[in-house]
Amino acid sequence: xxxxxxxxxxxxxxxxxxxxxxxxxxxxxxxxxxxxxxxxxxxxxxxxxxxxxxxxxxxxxxxxxxxxxxxxxxxxxxxxxxxxxxxxxxxxxxxxxxxxxxxxxxxxxxxxxxxxxxxxxxxxxxxxxxxxxxxxxxxxxxxxxxxxxxxxxxxxxxxxxxxxxxxxxxxxxxxxxxxxxxxxxxxxxxxxxxxxxxx
Amino acid sequence: xxxxxxxxxxxxxxxxxxxxxxxxxxxxxxxxxxxxxxxxxxxxxxxxxxxxxxxxxxxxxxxxxxxxxxxxxxxxxxxxxxxxxxxxxxxxxxxxxxxxxxxxxxxxxxxxxxxxxxxxxxxxxxxxxxxxxxxxxxxxxxxxxxxxxxxxxxxxxxxxxxxxxxxxxxxxxxxxxxxxxxxxxxxxxxxxxxxxxxxxxxxxxxxxxxxxxxxxxxxxxxxxxxxxxxxxxxxxxxxxxxxxxxxxxxxxxxxxxxxxxxxxxxxxxxxxxxxxxxxxxxxxxxxxxxxxxxxxxxxxxxxxxxxxxxxxxxxxxxxxxxxxxxxxxxxxxxxxxxxxxxxxxxxxxxxxxxxxxxxxxxxxxxxxxxxxxxxxxxxxxxxxxxxxxxxxxxxxxxxxxxxxxxxxxxxxxxxxxxxxxxxxxxxxxxxxxxxxxxxxxxxxxxxxxxxxxxxxxxxxxxxxxxxxxxxxxxxxxxxxxxxxxxxxxxxxxxxxxxxxxxxxxxxxxxxxxxxxxxxxxxxxxxxxxxxxxxxxxxxxx
Amino acid sequence: xxxxxxxxxxxxxxxxxxxxxxxxxxxxxxxxxxxxxxxxxxxxxxxxxxxxxxxxxxxxxxxxxxxxxxxxxxxxxxxxxxxxxxxxxxxxxxxxx
Numbered sequence: 001x002x003x004x005x006x007x008x009x010x011x012x013x014x015x016x017x018x019x020x021x022x023x024x025x026x027x028x029x030x031x032x033x034x035x036x037x038x039x040x041x042x043x044x045x046x047x048x049x050x051x052x053x054x055x056x057x058x059x060x061x062x063x064x065x066x067x068x069x070x071x072x073x074x075x076x077x078x079x080x081x082x083x084x085x086x087x088x089x090x091x092x093x094x095x096x097x098x099x100x101x102x103x104x105x106x107x108x109x110x111x112x113x114x115x116x117x118x119x120x121x122x123x124x125x126x127x128x129x130x131x132x133x134x135x136x137x138x139x140x141x142x143x144x145x146x147x148x149x150x151x152x153x154x155x156x157x158x159x160x161x162x163x164x165x166x167x168x169x170x171x172x173x174x175x176x177x178x179x180x181x182x183x184x185x186x187x188x189x190x191x192x193x194x195x196x197x198x199x
Numbered sequence: 200x201x202x203x204x205x206x207x208x209x210x211x212x213x214x215x216x217x218x219x220x221x222x223x224x225x226x227x228x229x230x231x232x233x234x235x236x237x238x239x240x241x242x243x244x245x246x247x248x249x250x251x252x253x254x255x256x257x258x259x260x261x262x263x264x265x266x267x268x269x270x271x272x273x274x275x276x277x278x279x280x281x282x283x284x285x286x287x288x289x290x291x292x293x294x295x296x297x298x299x300x301x302x303x304x305x306x307x308x309x310x311x312x313x314x315x316x317x318x319x320x321x322x323x324x325x326x327x328x329x330x331x332x333x334x335x336x337x338x339x340x341x342x343x344x345x346x347x348x349x350x351x352x353x354x355x356x357x358x359x360x361x362x363x364x365x366x367x368x369x370x371x372x373x374x375x376x377x378x379x380x381x382x383x384x385x386x387x388x389x390x391x392x393x394x395x396x397x398x399x400x401x402x403x404x405x406x407x408x409x410x411x412x413x414x415x416x417x418x419x420x421x422x423x424x425x426x427x428x429x430x431x432x433x434x435x436x437x438x439x440x441x442x443x444x445x446x447x448x449x450x451x452x453x454x455x456x457x458x459x460x461x462x463x464x465x466x467x468x469x470x471x472x473x474x475x476x477x478x479x480x481x482x483x484x485x486x487x488x489x490x491x492x493x494x495x496x497x498x499x500x501x502x503x504x505x506x507x508x509x510x511x512x513x514x515x516x517x518x519x520x521x522x523x524x525x526x527x528x529x530x531x532x533x534x535x536x537x538x539x540x541x542x543x544x545x546x547x548x549x550x551x552x553x554x555x556x557x558x559x560x561x562x563x564x565x566x567x568x569x570x571x572x573x574x575x576x577x578x579x580x581x582x583x584x585x586x587x588x589x590x591x592x593x594x595x596x597x598x599x600x601x602x603x604x605x606x607x608x609x610x611x612x613x614x615x616x617x618x619x620x621x622x623x624x625x626x627x628x629x630x631x632x633x634x635x636x637x638x639x640x641x642x643x644x645x646x647x648x649x650x651x652x653x654x655x656x657x658x659x660x661x662x663x664x665x666x667x668x669x670x671x672x673x674x675x676x677x678x679x680x681x682x683x684x685x686x687x688x689x690x691x692x693x694x695x696x697x698x699x700x701x702x703x704x705x706x707x708x709x710x711x712x713x714x715x716x717x718x719x720x721x722x723x724x725x726x727x728x729x730x731x732x733x734x735x736x737x738x739x740x
Numbered sequence: 741x742x743x744x745x746x747x748x749x750x751x752x753x754x755x756x757x758x759x760x761x762x763x764x765x766x767x768x769x770x771x772x773x774x775x776x777x778x779x780x781x782x783x784x785x786x787x788x789x790x791x792x793x794x795x796x797x798x799x800x801x802x803x804x805x806x807x808x809x810x811x812x813x814x815x816x817x818x819x820x821x822x823x824x825x826x827x828x829x830x831x832x833x834x835x836x837x
Contacts, residue, residue, distance in 0.1 A: 010383070010385075012808070013811065014309060014380045017380065020411065021411075021414040024414035024418075029418060031444075031447075037784070039439075064765065065761065067764075068758065071752070071757045079751055126439075131439030131440055135433070142421075179803055182803045189791050189795055193788075499825060511836035511837045513836040
């Protein structure tokens, strides 16, 4: 085994680097979006109107609030307020679940209307609308996967806090999970206006 | 009388867990490096055999030993294994892991468990690749570049192969994150940025590209898999997509990838030349900054792979111009290596021979790259054997030879034993001659117009193809000789001390093979530069 | 750099985070309202600028980048430059076909 060493700053720096890889991953989808928007501006507006702006806005507020709660959790553990840390982490996870439930209802409705990648109905609406929804589903889908991963990470770390393995002296795991969660929020901050709000 | 009993086996025996689990669950950078090295060598041999089969098919026009479909699968798998399972991980994952922490004066990398995870990602990727070749509708036949629309429509195992490449990309990303953090955070006392060995600088630049470019490959592969699964039409013009966008996304990674491939090799050369000229590297900061410049400039030029794709004339102009710029820092390195040799005390030991071979081969490859970078010339040369010659000169004649140089340089340190020099020199000569015969013939037949990825060709191309195939057999003999010599050296060679080459970097100040904790109980304190040979004496062996 | 000198960052007060959260909510409302006004080609750029402002608040305050060393901020700059290159150079093709 290797020599034990502790380097909290290094651990955070490594996490930031990992977050950059996630940004580049999503950037591929956003580049395709930019290209397609440039080519089909009117169809993108028309397609955007088919998305449910209420679900989108509520989900935006849900994620922003979850970013608040996990940020508060870091302060809580720095101040050795273990119970508060756990409660705030759990609220973050609950908000994540709310986000995913909203998504479930939103997508059920869309798919029920025959709008999903590869569907005949979508193809009939023309290339501009087709590419909008293809990119929407793939981007929001990949984002949803990250919501799942991020909230699971927070769940695991919350358990470690409860067990006393993550403490006010040693909380890098919680910090890094929070960083990952903020990235999930950041992706949505861009996804929301670009897909839901085109006029 | 040469010593043959290796009494102290360092990190091979000194481990908290014994047996096979002591290796498979080890988070020690040296054990992980050895595990990577074994896998990488195995993959190289498999892919090299596929290459020999390709050359056998091409010894005569028409069907020789395989039909068109098999040929397409063979060159595809040859490319996938060579690029993702050999070249990209070869120097960073094997030698980077073995050498980097020690050269920094550290005891391990910043994230040892992530390091082990990166090896498992590699192994999973390798297994998936093997499954992709032998199951279902068979090995992918798209070329390693997976261009749409063929890759989204062919029945072969493209999705599995794409998943394999995704796992291998994950492995590369984790290595990159580890190395950037390690170099920033774990340098020993006195190891300032200006005292870093050039190998470390090259790994640093490489690691940044691994972090920032590889995820683009990730999303591109995911999109191919999603397309094959849902048939959405993301790259289908009739449904609002653009097949050329696939090429943009693909090459945004795959061009910087070639710098992931070559930069660590250049780092190896920068270690070997000073040691075997017994002179400090000329232009330390120029070479260090050139590594960073190559990493940056390499992200500006990807669409020079796309001049004939249908993209805009303006883009062709921009990318051609930027491509000429990226040649400059590489040239700076070559000039500095040559100047290091000037008035040096040169020993033509095997590592040095491979390093000199690198400089020769890479220079030819680089100049060929300039010809291809010129858009007007590329219209004729694109997708011909000129391209195949170019990338084999840089990737095989360049990185391949650098990898062999690294083997000859560092295996004695990490095994404690020395191979036979005379056989190494003969093997090198066969390799060097065979290599240049094979690939110069390809450059020539490419200019004459022979397309790549064809199992058949016009009768007028026959002579050069025969020459290339004969050259490949000379290379094969050289490779067999080289590997046999290294293997015998590792098992039974003369035992070496700390510093058989008389080098000045930190790994040569500790036993061969190194102990598990690298430096013993005290952390090292660095007071000299990496190429300060004053008072450094080589151990006899 | 030795890994031995670790100075802990000061906890950010709850109040600060809540204030930033309120700012984020306000900016979200602004985004939605402005997006219902016809500004033509300008709409997308306004949306991106507001999203960038929101992101900056999340990155510097929620993610503590403000408290981290210069190295961390250089890393972010590197990422942004690379992104700009990828998008920008791709559009030398897309805009001129």
